[in-house]
Amino acid sequence: MTSIDNNFQLVNDNSYNALIRGNSQWVDLKLKEDSDYFKKLAKGQSPEVLWIGCADSRVPANEVTGTKPGEVFVHRNIANVVVHTDMNMLSVLDYAVNVLKVKHVIVAGHYGCGGVAAAMSNKQFGVIDNWLRHIKDVYRLHAKELDAIEDVQERTNRLVELNVSEQVYNVCKTSIIQNAWMERHDLEVHGWVIDLGSGLIKDLKVSSSSPHNLGYVYELDSLNAVAQH
Numbered sequence: 001m002t003s004i005d006n007n008f009q010l011v012n013d014n015s016y017n018a019l020i021r022g023n024s025q026w027v028d029l030k031l032k033e034d035s036d037y038f039k040k041l042a043k044g045q046s047p048e049v050l051w052i053g054c055a056d057s058r059v060p061a062n063e064v065t066g067t068k069p070g071e072v073f074v075h076r077n078i079a080n081v082v083v084h085t086d087m088n089m090l091s092v093l094d095y096a097v098n099v100l101k102v103k104h105v106i107v108a109g110h111y112g113c114g115g116v117a118a119a120m121s122n123k124q125f126g127v128i129d130n131w132l133r134h135i136k137d138v139y140r141l142h143a144k145e146l147d148a149i150e151d152v153q154e155r156t157n158r159l160v161e162l163n164v165s166e167q168v169y170n171v172c173k174t175s176i177i178q179n180a181w182m183e184r185h186d187l188e189v190h191g192w193v194i195d196l197g198s199g200l201i202k203d204l205k206v207s208s209s210s211p212h213n214l215g216y217v218y219e220l221d222s223l224n225a226v227a228q229h
């Protein structure tokens with residue numbers, strides 16, 4: 001078995017060591033506020049919110065919502081996309097909904113999203129092009145509205161909003177959410193956009209708490225139901 005090289009020397013140690021120092025300072029601060037802080041944190045989590053956000057370093061879920069560790073369960077990827085074959089997203093969603101019993105699933109995009117901007121261009125960026133194709137699909141669905149917006153910045157901002165709305169829809173279409181809605185009525189799915197320029201969250205008012213708006217092709221019978229067809 002190979003072992004980790006204990007003589008490893010950091011080439012770029014500034015940003016790396018800053019993280020370790022930052023952690024140490026954070027621990028000191030937390031312990032000053034509450035000497036039992038980490039004992040309590042280690043006991044477990046019961047967050048009421050699942051955050052599906054962009055991987056962009058400027059939109060950390062806890063900081064932009066003023067919440068603490070333990071309050072928000074988080075999944076992030078480039079441009080907050082909900083893909084139905086993404087086992088990572090499905091696993092997070094299933095655990096959040098069926099084990100943690102979260103009450104809110106929030107898809108959070110942000111203006112100035114590099115992923116959305118890249119999806120609007122025809123340039124190739126590499127493997128990511130296949131991921132961005134999901135956002136191009138959103139563009140195609142709303143091409144009439146988007147093509148009518150002349151200003152590129154405005155058009156990009158609108159695609160950010162439409163992408164969030166479509167991903168909210170994608171969350172609602174999963175068997176995980178639909179089955180949960182058959183059992184309980186305290187689970188809501190929401191769509192937000194963070195404005196990096198002001199820091200403020202814009203609620204897109206696309207919240208859903210039932211499968212009624214999904215369209216018949218997406219509706220699922222109860223797992224126990226006898227086929228009526």
Ligand SMILES: [Zn+2]
Binds near residue numbers: 078079
């Ligand atoms: Zn982004």
